Amino acid sequence: MRPVTTIATGFVFAFGALRLNGFDLLLDPVGWGLCASGLFRLRRSGDDPFAAAWVSAVAMTYVSFALLVVSSGVLGHDPTVSSFAQVISVAGTAGALLTVWLVVEAVIRRIRPGGETATADLLDVLRWAVAGLGAIAGLAQYGYAGLETAVGVVWFAAVVSLIIVLYRSARLRCLSPTWKSVADQVRPARHP
Secondary structure, three states: OOHHHHHHHHHHHHHOOOEEOOEEOOOHHHHHHHHHHHHHHHOOOOOOHHHHHHHHHHHHHHHHHHHHHHHOOOOOOOHHHHHHHHHHHHHHHHHHHHHHHHHHHHHHHHHOOOOOHHHHHHHHHHHHHHHHHHHHHHHHHOOOOOOHHHHHHHHHHHHHHHHHHHHHHOOOHHHOOOOOOHHHHHOOOOOO
16 A cells, blocks of 8 residues: 555544444544554654654544543543543544644655645645644534534544545655655665
8 A cells, every 4th residue: 555545544533533333433543553564654754754653643643542542441430530521522623633744744744845836835734724623623522612512523624635645645755764755765775
């Protein structure tokens, strides 16, 4: 599977829900793990935008796993556990939005010099929609904003659109793990 296809599939797992008897079959940790896998294949160095997104996706794998454990009731229903679950939930929401932002930023930085300015512009608009509406939807869960349903529906449409654009972009040559930009080709090789 192409790296960006793996990332988009990870977003399907992380943001989608397929419930059976109240259990989500699309496990969020699996989704964030898929994202991390695709990002790892695209990163070139420790300061590459894909590396920053990879770190965030790995962190989200652990946060979503902790949230899965806490929300499953394995730790009991102690008020301390409930408070911890709320903190993990907020961290999960904020981390998910940050990770989406970093992933899309890395993709934009790779495809814009490759000549895909229209796709880069569309991805930029979609990441703002996902991050902004996601923040509003997160606040709405705690009663800080009205129109929870409307914001949630529009946010979900933005996420679906983002995933579709990522799937369509996966075949771009500049998103191949072996692609080298003009700057990479001109830069002399470093020898230890």
